[in-house]
Amino acid sequence: MTDITRPPAPSGSPDPVVEMTDISISFPGVKALDGVSFRMFPGEVHSLMGENGAGKSTLIKALTGVYQIDSGEIRLAGRPVSFATTAQAQEAGISTVYQEVNLLPNLSVAENIMLGREPRRFGAIDSRRMRARAQEVLDGLGLEIDPASLLASHSLAIQQLVAIARAINIDARVLILDEPTSSLDADEVAELFRIIRSLKDDGVAILFVSHFLDQVYEIADRLTVFRNGRLVGEYLTDDLLRIDLVQKMIGKEITTLDELEQRVHEADSEGDPTVFLRARDLGRRGAVEPVDITVHEGEVVGFAGLLGSGRTEVARLLGGVDRADSGHITVGGTEVRLRTPRRAIAERIMYSSENRRAEGVVDELTVRDNIILALQADRGWFRPIPKKRQDELAQSYIDALNIRPANADAIVRNLSGGNQQKVLLARWLAVAPRLLILDEPTRGIDVGAKAEIQKLVFSLAENGMGVVYISAELEEVLRLSHRVIVMRDRQQVADLPNDNLTVDSLLALIAEGSSDETALAPNIPNSSNPTPNNPTQGETR
CATH class of the missing domain: 3.40.50.300 (P-loop containing nucleotide triphosphate hydrolases)
Known part of the structure; x- marks a missing residue:
């Protein structure tokens, strides 16, 4: 009990x-x-x-x-x-509106609101009464939406409100809103909250x-x-x-902020490592507010924040998976437009998705096929990699990353999660990246595989590769990162050197954020370029 x-x-x-x-x-x-x-x-x-x-x-x-x-x-x-x-x-009387709008965009607003409950006349749908009833529901919510208009002609925010109107049309006593604001901007959120308060006043839970x-x-x-x-x-x-x-x-217990928000990261004029990528005011409407990010050669930049904070959204913009609608990116001092993953790969920027099954490994293919996939795409499909070279590449990464079983012909779906992640890393390493973006690379894998992947990241950075590292495990972020960017509610709230950061201080920033612009540290590391904690000294919990 x-x-x-x-x-x-x-x-x-x-x-x-x-x-x-x-x-x-x-x-x-x-x-x-x-x-x-x-x-x-x-x-x-x-x-x-x-x-x-x-x-x-x-x-x-x-x-x-x-x-x-x-x-x-x-x-x-x-x-x-x-x-x-x-x-x-x-x-x-229990209605649910999901994050992904579960309506029919090819139908009208009225047809979506009344779907399954259409008024009928002589056995046929009475369109006039249907539109009139839909108008009553929309008026009750204070929404100025033409019930005869096609749902697909409206923004995602309006479609969310139509979904709520549909839910209320069944006389809901309980309304469940599952991540309803994940793709809305500030004005659209304000409109949604107006509707929520109105329903609350009507006694809806x-x-x-x-x-x-x-x-x-x-x-x-x-x-x-x-x-x-x-x-x-x-x-x-x-x-x-x-x-x-x-x-x-x-x-976890969290200590007080101790004025962490006021910490400013000052750069030394001498000995700074070379900037590889610099992003300014990079953002995507409804996904993440504009952020400023710099990644230097040989630097691991960690991202900390709760699920939904905007970590993945930033990674997808940097990797060309999603298109930014604001800001600029320079690579090696030259401005580039990373509109597709292929364009990012051409700049030697590789993005490894947090969803390795849906957006990573191809589980029906062999270990060999998965490893050479990006390299073959970069080379061009009309210039196939010779079979002997495929075997050499696959075996070299199987050995280097300790992929088990050590069989290039093994089907990837039969491998453990940790070994699937190693295969995915091998794919990107085969293209010789200069920046590797890793989104939750150790999620759902055993402690031993985690330690091996952390050691690999540490080694890659020592050899000059830039790494963006995203993990929900703050201990892991602190163990590997030279600098840590803190995200909260789709906004960048801090960019700090990993000098004396602790899990408690990161949790404090995640919880409270920053209301002072000076808490956003410049994107230039100390001249000493502090080395992250060696991952071999402990295990991720």
């Missing part, structure tokens, strides 16, 4: 509209939820907080009928319920899931924190400092 002290119910709403008690869900080899409890009150915005894998999505899917619970009880307005399908949950702390503290009345499938606690937002929230999410 979960025994957590909870804050009082809101005045005038003593009974929760949703109450989940001692919920447990297990999947093969993992307990996703372990006896957690959760509640929502009418007319409140409630944020579910926790890092990736904390159990947030599992709880939502249990509430909405996607997953069946192993034990525990779910009550809706005081009555026990058990939803076998999402349709049953919707009929009971709203579950707002977001990794953006500023937005959570602006809109949420109550917070529930999960960690590793367990309930940490329920809190009133006004009673929980941001730094304490981050501590509860991550499970």
Whole structure:
């Protein structure tokens, strides 16, 4: 039985509209939820907080009928319920709007709002009544959208609002918004929050899931924190400092800021290493605010921040995967436009995605085929690499990176996660990069493979390669990096030398950010070019 002290119910709403008690869900080899409890009150915005894998999505899917619970009880307005399908949950008044808009862009706004509930006349859809009902729903939300207009003609922000209108059209008592602001700019977020407050005033219970702390503290009345499938606690937002929230999410004690935000990184005029890449005001609307980044030869630049902070979005801009719509990039002093991964590869900039299965290895191919893939693409498909040279390349990287099994003909899908990651690294190293961008290269792999990859990064930097290193494990970032860029809510809040940085100081910046522009240190390292901690001296936890 979960025994957590909870804050009082809101005045005038003593009974929760949703109450989940001692919920447990297990999947093969993992307990996703372990006896957690959760509640929502009418007319409140409630944020579910926790890092990736904390159990947030599992709880939502249990509430909405996607997953069946192993034990525990779910009550809706005081009555026990058990939803076998999402349709049953919707009929009971629980609606969900997902991060990816789940509507039909080839239909009109009205058709999307009324989909599945169209008014009929003599067996046919009554288009006039459908548009009139959709207009009523839109008017109720204060939205000036033509119900007859094609959904695809509207921005993503408008499509999100149409999705909310559709959810409200079923007389929702509970509205779940899963990362609704991930692709919205500040004005669009403000409009969404206006709608949320209006629904809140109408008594709707709203579950707002977001990794953006500023937005959570602006809109949420109550917070529930999960960690590793367990309930940490329920809190009133006004009673929980941001730094304490981050501590509860991550499970570490955090010291005070100690004026870390005022630290300015001053460069020495002599002995500075050569700049390889410099990005100024680089940004992408709805993805990440403009950032300033410099990477020197032989330098590891670490990125720290919570999931959704903008780390990956910056990496994808630098790697040419996504196109920036602001800013400039120079490589070796020459301005370049990195509009495609091929263009980035031509500048010897290689991006290794955090999603190695979907955007990395080709699991149906052999180790050899995966390793030579980028090199062959760079060379041109009409100039195939000779088979003997393929074998030599594959075997050299198998030996150098200790890929197991040491068989170039092994199918990649049969390798462990750590060995798949090594194959992906071998692919990029075969093209002789000058800048290697690694997004979560050690996620989901064993400690031994982590240590080997960290040692490789350390060795590459010693030999003059620039590395951008992104990891959710702050100890790992500090172990490898010369400098650390801190991201928060899709903004760059600090760029600091890794002289005396600690996990606590990084967590403090992640929690609090910076309101002073001087906290953004210049992108030039000390003349001493401090060497990162040797990864062989410890293991990543």
